[in-house]
Structures are given as C-alpha cells and as structure tokens.
Amino acid sequence: MNKEQLLNAFNFRHACKEFDVNRLIPEEDFEFILETARLSPSSFGFEPWHFLVVQDKNLREQLRSKAWGVTKKLDTASHIVIGLTMKSPLMRWDAEYIQYFMREIQKLPEEVVKGKGKFFETFQKSDFDLTDDRKLFDWAAKQNYIALGNMMTAAALIGIDSCPMEGFEQKETEAILRNSFGIDTDKFGVSYMVAFGYRVMEPKAKTRRPLNQMVTWK
Amino acid sequence: MNKEQLLNAFNFRHACKEFDVNRLIPEEDFEFILETARLSPSSFGFEPWHFLVVQDKNLREQLRSKAWGVTKKLDTASHIVIGLTMKSPLMRWDAEYIQYFMREIQKLPEEVVKGKGKFFETFQKSDFDLTDDRKLFDWAAKQNYIALGNMMTAAALIGIDSCPMEGFEQKETEAILRNSFGIDTDKFGVSYMVAFGYRVMEPKAKTRRPLNQMVTWK
Numbered sequence: 001m002n003k004e005q006l007l008n009a010f011n012f013r014h015a016c017k018e019f020d021v022n023r024l025i026p027e028e029d030f031e032f033i034l035e036t037a038r039l040s041p042s043s044f045g046f047e048p049w050h051f052l053v054v055q056d057k058n059l060r061e062q063l064r065s066k067a068w069g070v071t072k073k074l075d076t077a078s079h080i081v082i083g084l085t086m087k088s089p090l091m092r093w094d095a096e097y098i099q100y101f102m103r104e105i106q107k108l109p110e111e112v113v114k115g116k117g118k119f120f121e122t123f124q125k126s127d128f129d130l131t132d133d134r135k136l137f138d139w140a141a142k143q144n145y146i147a148l149g150n151m152m153t154a155a156a157l158i159g160i161d162s163c164p165m166e167g168f169e170q171k172e173t174e175a176i177l178r179n180s181f182g183i184d185t186d187k188f189g190v191s192y193m194v195a196f197g198y199r200v201m202e203p204k205a206k207t208r209r210p211l212n213q214m215v216t217w218k
Numbered sequence: 219m220n221k222e223q224l225l226n227a228f229n230f231r232h233a234c235k236e237f238d239v240n241r242l243i244p245e246e247d248f249e250f251i252l253e254t255a256r257l258s259p260s261s262f263g264f265e266p267w268h269f270l271v272v273q274d275k276n277l278r279e280q281l282r283s284k285a286w287g288v289t290k291k292l293d294t295a296s297h298i299v300i301g302l303t304m305k306s307p308l309m310r311w312d313a314e315y316i317q318y319f320m321r322e323i324q325k326l327p328e329e330v331v332k333g334k335g336k337f338f339e340t341f342q343k344s345d346f347d348l349t350d351d352r353k354l355f356d357w358a359a360k361q362n363y364i365a366l367g368n369m370m371t372a373a374a375l376i377g378i379d380s381c382p383m384e385g386f387e388q389k390e391t392e393a394i395l396r397n398s399f400g401i402d403t404d405k406f407g408v409s410y411m412v413a414f415g416y417r418v419m420e421p422k423a424k425t426r427r428p429l430n431q432m433v434t435w436k
Contacts, residue, residue, distance in 0.1 A: 006375055007254075009432060010368075011257065013259065015259065015263075032224075034433055035228075036224065036228055039424070040230040040367060040382075041231065041370065041382060043382075047432065051432060051434075052435075061397075066313070070321055105426075105427055106425045107427055120383075123287075135352070138360070140357075142409075144368060145360045145363040145364050145367070146367035147367070149363070149366075149371075150228075150367050164261075166346065167342065170344070207263070208256055208265065208323075209265060211249075213266065214256060215271060216271070218273065
C-alpha cells in the first residue's frame with residue numbers, strides 16, 4: 001500500500017453538501033464501506049453500535065423534517081447511514097448483554113469472562129466516571145465515531161463522497177426510528193447520520209492547523 | 219485503490235499487547251500516521267484535539283505507574299500518542315478560541331463567521347444538550363476518536379501495529395502531563411493513549427458480530 005494513495009483519499013474527502021442524484025453506489029462498494037465499520041475496534045471490543053440504512057424516500061422525508069443541518073444531503077445521497085449507539089441497559093458493566101457478548105460473540109473462556117467483567121466494572125467506576133446513563137452513552141458513542149471515521153476513509157479510498165451529520169433533533173428523530181424501524185430507544189440512541197454518494201461540485205480548499213500546532217513531542 | 223488491500227489492513231489490525239522493542243517506526247511512516255489524524259474530519263471542522271508523542275523513557279515510566287490496562291504496551295511501543303481533547307474554555311459556542319479558529323484557521327468571511335457561530339450555539343443548546351463541561355468534553359472527544367480510528371487504519375495499511383488504551387487514572391495522568399508537557403488541563407483533558415510499533419506475537423482470531431446483526435435496512 002502506497003502512503004500517497006491514502007493521503008490522496010484524505011484530501012479527496014470533504015463534508016459533501018450535495019450529491020449527484022443520478023448516481024447510486026454499487027452494492028458491493030457500499031457493503032465494503034459497512035464492512036470497515038464492522039471490523040472497527042472499540043473499547044473492550046464490545047461493538048456498541050448498530051447501523052440503519054435509510055433508503056426509503058418517505059422515511060427520508062420524515063427525517064428531513066427534524067433536521068436543520070442535513071436537508072440537502074438527505075435529499076440527494078445515494079445511501080444514508082444512521083449510527084445508533086447502545087445505552088446503559090446494554091452497556092453497564094452488569095448488563096446481561098455484556099455477559100452474553102463475552103460468551104457468545106467474543107467466545108471467551110469462563111475465567112476470562114469473569115476477569116474482563118470485573119475489569120469493565122473497575123473502568124466504569126474509575127475517574128473516567130461512566131456512572132450515569134448520559135456519561136456511559138457518550139463513552140459508547142466515542143467508539144461509534146471510530147466506525148464513522150473508518151467508513152468515511154474507506155469510502156474516500158474508492159472515490160465515494162460522504163458527509164457526517166449531527167444537526168438534527170435527537171429525540172424527535174429517535175421517535176421516527178422507533179416507529180419506522182421498531183428501534184427500542186431505551187436501548188439505542190442516535191449518535192450521527194452519514195450520507196454517501198458522489199459530489200456534484202468541487203469543494204473549497206481544505207483548512208487545517210499545521211502539524212506543529214497540534215503535536216508536541218517529549 | 220484495491221478494496222481487498224484495505225480489508226486486509228482491517229484484518230491485520232488488532233489490539234497489540236506487546237511490541238518488538240528492537241524495531242522503531244521510521245520517521246516518515248510515523249509522520250504519515252499523524253498526518254491522517256491532522257486531516258481527519260470533526261464536527262464544524264473545529265479539530266478539538268492535540269496530540270502528545272511520548273518517547274521519553276522516564277516519562278513513560280511515570281505514566282505507567284498510573285495505568286492499569288496499559289503497562290506492557292507503554293514499555294515496548296515504538297511510539298506512544300496521547301490524545302488530548304479541548305475542554306469548554308476552548309469549545310463552548312462563545313469561546314474566544316472558536317472565533318479565532320473560524321477567522322484565522324478556517325479563513326471564513328465575516329458573515330459566515332457570524333452564521334456558523336450562531337449555528338454552533340443552536341447546536342450546543344439543542345436536545346443534544348452540550349450545556350455542561352462534561353457533556354461538551356465528551357462531544358469533542360467523539361471527534362477525537364475519528365482521528366484515533368484513522369491513525370490506526372493508516373498504521374495498519376503500512377504494516378504497523380497499534381493498541382488504543384483507556385485504562386489509566388485520568389486525573390493523575392493529567393497531573394503528569396501538566397508537569398512534563400506544561401499542558402493547561404483547564405483547557406485540555408486526556409481522552410486516550412495509543413501505542414504504535416511492531417507485534418511480537420500473532421493475535422488470536424478476530425471476533426465480530428456478522429453484518430446482518432448490526433445493520434438494518436429500510
């Protein structure tokens with residue numbers, strides 16, 4: 001792998017405001033993007049995410065009505081992903097789901113399940129302080145942003161544009177997802193949306209602080 | 219770019235527990251990794267991060283004493299990055315830094331500065347609710363995890379291993395960084411550490427839920 005190729009992808013990526021309505025992402029390319037989310041790392045490996053792909057026009061229209069930073073992207077994107085994050089009934093150290101996950105997904109032997117479970121409890125009660133629902137949700141959401149970043153990088157590497165979005169009414173959006181997808185919003189909250197497609201306009205030049213303003217060595 | 223190459227990198231990446239102490243990452247490879255953090259997207263483009271590279275043995279030893287999930291990685295990694303996240307004195311909608319950043323880094327025209335500033339205020343007061351220091355810090359930290367994910371992906375693409383870490387005493391670690399790096403911990407908090415280097419052992423097989431358990435279409 002050529003470093004230049006990856007840096008080109010990072011420079012290609014921008015928050016794409018409007019997509020070409022005549023171009024759909026091929027199925028195998030979109031599955032590749034989702035696969036990089038699936039293989040993303042997360043704290044303790046607990047994968048505290050679920051992804052909704054919203055293709056239904058009527059549903060997009062409903063979501064649009066609760067969005068204030070999102071509208072044109074929702075109208076024109078080839079694919080829209082909503083990143084849901086697991087809430088405390090699934091993510092608290094004593095949640096049944098954590099036990100299930102360690103045994104059935106991570107296939108850990110019984111003594112490791114015990115040790116790792118204890119470690120997870122210690123972590124949540126440490127001075128990271130994940131002791132209320134909001135703090136725990138935000139911690140789990142951080143992991144979800146790793147998946148978000150990887151999806152956007154993967155897309156850029158194959159010439160697909162994206163736009164991440166936080167500009168929507170959270171509670172009303174969750175109400176829509178409860179009705180349309182049957183999401184249990186006691187267990188899952190919405191963290192972000194991300195649109196994928198193909199640009200119609202060239203972006204303006206990327207701005208960033210130079211490396212020496214954001215890195216300190218010792 | 220070949221999709222296979224990127225998926226291979228995702229499968230290569232794992233939470234590397236111990237690194238080869240005899241192998242240092244070449245300077246240009248490490249700079250490439252940092253460059254992918256630098257070019258990472260963030261909400262409103264505000265880049266709410268700063269990265270410390272910890273190479274000093276004595277300093278690593280001090281950090282090790284406050285870590286409980288980190289010790290072997292701190293001893294053996296070629297490079298260690300600490301991801302700092304900006305706190306509310308820099309990230310609140312009315313912070314001077316935000317005004318400075320929009321004008322001097324993002325080079326936005328005056329009327330856009332005004333509109334975007336208002337939008338940022340609306341967002342913080344929306345039902346995402348970023349109205350206290352902790353909530354705002356966690357929101358900014360989510361952006362930092364995008365950079366974290368990109369650094370690990372970039373490393374894997376060029377055959378470099380990594381391990382992300384949250385298992386350390388946050389306040390005591392911040393005290394060390396205040397003394398050693400002169401970090402103003404009223405403005406920056408520590409979000410994660412990530413070690414880079416070369417594996418000494420092959421990892422056990424990766425576990426993940428299958429795609430159909432983490433994606434729902436409509």
